[in-house]
Amino acid sequence: MSPEPKKLVKFKLNGQDVEAPEGxxxxxxxxxxxxxxxxxxxxxxxxxxxxxxxCIVEVKGAPKPMVSxxxxxxxxxxxxxxxxxVKRAQASSLELHLVNHPLDCPVCDQAGECGxxxxxxxxxxxxxQVREDKLHKRKRTEIGPHVMLDQERCVLCTRCTRFTxxxxxxxxxxxxxxxxxxxxxxxxxxxxxxxxxxxxxxxxPVGALTDKDFRFKVRVWYLDKTASICGDCARGCNINVHTxxxxxxxxxxxxxxxxxxRYNEAVNGHWICDDGRFGFKKYDEDRLGRLMQxxxxxxxxxxxxxxxxxxTALREGVDTKGADGLAVIASGALSNExxxxxxxxxxxxxxxxxxxxxxxxxxxxxxxxxxxxKEKVPNLMGGQALGFGKTIASLSWDQLAADIEAGxxxxxxxxxxxxxxVWGARAKALFEKCGVVVFQGPWKGTTGxxxxxxxxxxxxxxxxxxxxxxxxxxxxYYKALEPLGVARPDWQIFDGLRARLSAPRGKVGAR
Amino acid sequence: MTKILTQHFDNPKYHxxxxxxxxxxxxxxxxxxxxxxxxxxDEVKKSNLRGLGGAGFPTxxxxxxxxxxxxxxxxxxxxxxxxxxxxxxxxxxxxxxxxHQMIEGLLIACHAIQAKWGFIFIRGEYADQYxxxxxxxxxxxxxxxxxxxxxxxxxxxxxxxxxxxxxxxxTMEGKKAWPRxxxxxxxxxxxxxxxxxxxxxxxxxxLPHIVANGGQWFADIGFKGDPEKxxxxxxxxxxxxxxxxxxxPGVYEFPMGTPLKTAIEAAGGVKGGRKxxxxxxxxxxxxxxxxxxxxxxxxxxxxxAFGTFLGAGGIVVLDETRDMVEVAHNIERFLxxxxxxxxxxxxEGSEWTTxxxxxxMEGGGVxxxxxxxxxVGENITGKVICALxxxxxxxxxxYMKKFPxxxxxxxxxxxxxxxxxxxxxxxxxxxxxxxxxxx
Numbered sequence: 030m031s032p033e034p035k036k037l038v039k040f041k042l043n044g045q046d047v048e049a050p051e052g053x054x055x056x057x058x059x060x061x062x063x064x065x066x067x068x069x070x071x072x073x074x075x076x077x078x079x080x081x082x083x084c085i086v087e088v089k090g091a092p093k094p095m096v097s098x099x100x101x102x103x104x105x106x107x108x109x110x111x112x113x114x115v116k117r118a119q120a121s122s123l124e125l126h127l128v129n130h131p132l133d134c135p136v137c138d139q140a141g142e143c144g145x146x147x148x149x150x151x152x153x154x155x156x157x158q159v160r161e162d163k164l165h166k167r168k169r170t171e172i173g174p175h176v177m178l179d180q181e182r183c184v185l186c187t188r189c190t191r192f193t194x195x196x197x198x199x200x201x202x203x204x205x206x207x208x209x210x211x212x213x214x215x216x217x218x219x220x221x222x223x224x225x226x227x228x229x230x231x232x233x234p235v236g237a238l239t240d241k242d243f244r245f246k247v248r249v250w251y252l253d254k255t256a257s258i259c260g261d262c263a264r265g266c267n268i269n270v271h272t273x274x275x276x277x278x279x280x281x282x283x284x285x286x287x288x289x290x291r292y293n294e295a296v297n298g299h300w301i302c303d304d305g306r307f308g309f310k311k312y313d314e315d316r317l318g319r320l321m322q323x324x325x326x327x328x329x330x331x332x333x334x335x336x337x338x339x340x341t342a343l344r345e346g347v348d349t350k351g352a353d354g355l356a357v358i359a360s361g362a363l364s365n366e367x368x369x370x371x372x373x374x375x376x377x378x379x380x381x382x383x384x385x386x387x388x389x390x391x392x393x394x395x396x397x398x399x400x401x402x403k404e405k406v407p408n409l410m411g412g413q414a415l416g417f418g419k420t421i422a423s424l425s426w427d428q429l430a431a432d433i434e435a436g437x438x439x440x441x442x443x444x445x446x447x448x449x450x451v452w453g454a455r456a457k458a459l460f461e462k463c464g465v466v467v468f469q470g471p472w473k474g475t476t477g478x479x480x481x482x483x484x485x486x487x488x489x490x491x492x493x494x495x496x497x498x499x500x501x502x503x504x505x506y507y508k509a510l511e512p513l514g515v516a517r518p519d520w521q522i523f524d525g526l527r528a529r530l531s532a533p534r535g536k537v538g539a540r
Numbered sequence: 541m542t543k544i545l546t547q548h549f550d551n552p553k554y555h556x557x558x559x560x561x562x563x564x565x566x567x568x569x570x571x572x573x574x575x576x577x578x579x580x581x582d583e584v585k586k587s588n589l590r591g592l593g594g595a596g597f598p599t600x601x602x603x604x605x606x607x608x609x610x611x612x613x614x615x616x617x618x619x620x621x622x623x624x625x626x627x628x629x630x631x632x633x634x635x636x637x638x639x640h641q642m643i644e645g646l647l648i649a650c651h652a653i654q655a656k657w658g659f660i661f662i663r664g665e666y667a668d669q670y671x672x673x674x675x676x677x678x679x680x681x682x683x684x685x686x687x688x689x690x691x692x693x694x695x696x697x698x699x700x701x702x703x704x705x706x707x708x709x710x711t712m713e714g715k716k717a718w719p720r721x722x723x724x725x726x727x728x729x730x731x732x733x734x735x736x737x738x739x740x741x742x743x744x745x746x747l748p749h750i751v752a753n754g755g756q757w758f759a760d761i762g763f764k765g766d767p768e769k770x771x772x773x774x775x776x777x778x779x780x781x782x783x784x785x786x787x788x789p790g791v792y793e794f795p796m797g798t799p800l801k802t803a804i805e806a807a808g809g810v811k812g813g814r815k816x817x818x819x820x821x822x823x824x825x826x827x828x829x830x831x832x833x834x835x836x837x838x839x840x841x842x843x844x845a846f847g848t849f850l851g852a853g854g855i856v857v858l859d860e861t862r863d864m865v866e867v868a869h870n871i872e873r874f875l876x877x878x879x880x881x882x883x884x885x886x887x888e889g890s891e892w893t894t895x896x897x898x899x900x901m902e903g904g905g906v907x908x909x910x911x912x913x914x915x916v917g918e919n920i921t922g923k924v925i926c927a928l929x930x931x932x933x934x935x936x937x938x939y940m941k942k943f944p945x946x947x948x949x950x951x952x953x954x955x956x957x958x959x960x961x962x963x964x965x966x967x968x969x970x971x972x973x974x975x976x977x978x979x
Contacts, residue, residue: 078882079721079883079925080882080883080884080925081883081884082883082884082885082923082924082925083884085923093922093923094922094923099721117919118919118923121885121915121916121919121923122884122885122919122923124919125884125885125888125889125892125916125919125920126884126888128888128889128891128892129888129891158908158912158915159892160896160899160906160909161892161895161896161899164891184884185881185884185887204716204881206881207699207878207879207880207881208876208877208878208879208880208881208887208890208891209876209879209881209887209888209890209891210881211881211887
């Protein structure tokens with residue numbers, strides 16, 4: 030994946046010998062050596078226009094200070110980024126950035142993760158000499174379905190305009206006016222309404238572009254951040270999940286408040302799509318937390334008796350009517366660990382052949398050249414590694430429905446997928462034809478109300494695991510939240526059933 | 541006094557092709573075309589001709605950095621006719637009265653660097669000159685003088701920054717006129733990323749005379765240089781625009797190395813017999829000189845010792861009645877208005893400096909303002925992308941250094957403030973200045 034390694038050269042940074050690939054920018058080489066050089070306009074994926082003038086360094090032999098974002102490393106170069114002159118230059122550049130900045134941090138969503146605040150504390154700490162009024166520009170402008178613009182807070186680093194030029198090539202944003210009257214705005218007749226618009230919020234180093242959804246919900250310093258993988262398509266973009274559990278009275282008690290992309294050159298680069306970014310609300314909506322038996326009698330169960338009952342029903346069915354009559358619906362949302370347990374239970378132990386796991390049509394969506402994949406589940410490849418879709422064929426929804434109608438199916442085990450929604454009006458009749466319908470998943474959906482057993486599973490934010498993305502990259506994700514109610518990871522449910530099925534009758538469940 | 545460019549300016553028909561040719565016009569072009577491109581370039585190098593648009597970069601040396609024609613067959617010459625520096629109007633006169641002189645120079649330059657395209661980028665406000673040039677190009681082409689070179693005329697939209705070569709190239713490409721940051725320099729990757737030589741109107745106008753009379757003749761006219769004092773030679777003459785408080789403002793040509801005093805005297809001296817206070821030697825973006833410093837030799841290297849530059853030769857004479865705070869404010873306001881807004885120090889610094897000066901003029905100055913202006917000026921200079929940005933810091937410091945008393949007397953003493961301080965932060969003024977119009 031990575032380009033050929035370049036020749037390493039030695040140069041001096043603040044008196045220390047540093048090695049870096051030849052031609053690498055000094056600002057990146059310094060970062061690699063653990064030296065932070067402040068910057069706004071430079072972004073590794075968006076280029077280095079060199080307009081913020083914050084990354085100034087001194088180079089021995091150069092007549093003027095130079096911007097390190099436009100300075101390639103050369104053998105024997107001597108760079109200073111911590112001299113008094115450089116510190117003064119950094120502080121003064123910051124001062125000039127702030128001359129007309131409204132300093133409305135108390136009501137600004139960026140506060141706490143703002144480039145101006147951070148750099149002021151690290152490199153500024155001067156006493157303000159500004160005695161003039163601030164210039165006024167337009168505030169709180171809605172420029173798209175997800176993004177709010179505040180021109181006063183903008184430092185005109187042009188990252189967002191370059192994002193719409195270079196990455197999405199949609200050109201919604203531009204810089205208008207000249208000099209201090211310059212401002213970022215929408216191109217005439219356009220709206221920032223592309224599938225990746227949320228990334229402009231991330232690249233904005235200040236509070237000029239803010240998340241319309243996240244605005245005023247929770248202060249960023251109350252949030253916990255967990256490394257995770259976006260589960261909304263086969264790309265498996267690396268993300269940080271930001272959760273709010275310390276102050277549940279904020280944001281209507283929602284636990285997941287936003288997704289932020291996490292850099293991974295091999296998978297998603299710096300970006301994630303808007304579908305993924307703003308798709309987190311489902312993790313706090315329509316969730317299952319209680320283990321229920323709905324038919325023939327509605328009652329809440331504990332895991333042990335429930336697993337015992339389901340295991341008994343499955344074993345009786347297999348023993349009397351044959352494994353051929355058990356149909357299992359699985360989903361590409363299962364983790365590698367889930368797939369393994371699923372395989373052991375249904376393929377190895379119960380020898381089930383009537384399986385449905387293909388994403389068509391309920392798990393398909395829009396695909397594009399940048400990130401989004403057609404398959405809207407994260408881990409079809411994890412199943413494929415175990416043969417699902419290769420040696421093991423998947424039924425289609427219509428085939429399965431036909432089989433049920435023909436009376437070939439005595440039991441239906443549904444994992445995660447909303448089968449009732451796919452089958453629509455036919456669903457109720459189809460379920461009635463099956464003797465046993467077990468539904469297991471994090472979301473209730475329509476199927477959750479029609480099943481005989483409803484087993485609550487965790488969503489991937491509530492467990493640890495691995496997804497294999499469409500390129501075959503196996504990626505770990507970590508537990509960001511506690512499970513709701515008694516929900517368990519899917520693999521634990523499968524393993525629990527398997528233990529009960531393989532034990533002699535009546536021995537399991539007595540714990 | 542030797543005159544080169546303005547020698548026929550008393551001829552009212554010099555702008556016509558017929559008259560121009562009857563006085564020896566386009567003979568140099570024929571001569572140059574019989575020489576190899578390298579020979580022409582060598583002659584220009586020998587002449588010590590330096591860029592007369594303000595930077596003073598040796599023209600021959602600039603041409604020498606163009607990559608060889610085998611490596612980059614397509615290359616351009618662009619005439620910088622975007623003369624926007626306040627105090628400079630010599631290009632305007634040169635284009636009005638001697639358009640063919642410039643066009644001949646452009647064709648010689650195209651021959652010297654083997655370019656097939658010669659562009660003229662003219663300031664948008666120069667509407668009359670645009671017409672003159674359009675007519676002159678048509679005449680030249682009809683007379684079959686263009687050879688295999690295509691000459692094209694382009695109009696700017698009236699931004700000061702387009703006078704800077706890389707901003708000019710950006711705007712020619714149809715983009716926002718934001719200066720580029722070399723490297724690469726335009727001679728390597730300029731217009732459309734092809735090697736491009738950008739020369740000023742006056743520089744190009746010199747070329748026919750250099751080719752006709754030889755580089756040595758041109759070098760002998762000008763300042764020969766002084767290796768001991770590390771002063772480089774500046775060949776030939778320069779056309780100065782003299783304005784301000786003088787009796788006869790106008791365009792005057794002097795050999796390089798002429799004292800500034802001579803130029804002021806030639807323009808009739810200070811108006812109304814008043815005392816000289818200040819001279820801006822090269823257009824408003826150059827720092828000022830005091831009355832004592834007018835003995836300065838006008839070439840590209842001497843002014844450095846006086847903390848200023850020759851610039852584009854826009855001499856502005858200011859008499860004793862002028863207030864330097866107002867002058868500095870006027871210039872800073874211009875720079876703030878014309879700042880392209882690309883890099884922060886210039887965009888914010890020019891505007892802030894202007895507003896501090898404005899407050900001082902309104903009587904709201906405080907003692908801390910002067911060291912603050914000095915500090916802000918220092919923090920802008922050398923830390924910006926282009927020369928305009930440097931100017932923002934240099935100009936205000938120049939006036940404060942040369943005329944400190946003008947600034948000090950504007951600051952009210954702390955015991956008896958002339959005006960109360962402007963409202964403290966938080967209390968917005970009723971009138972929102974410089975607000976962006978609401979959609």
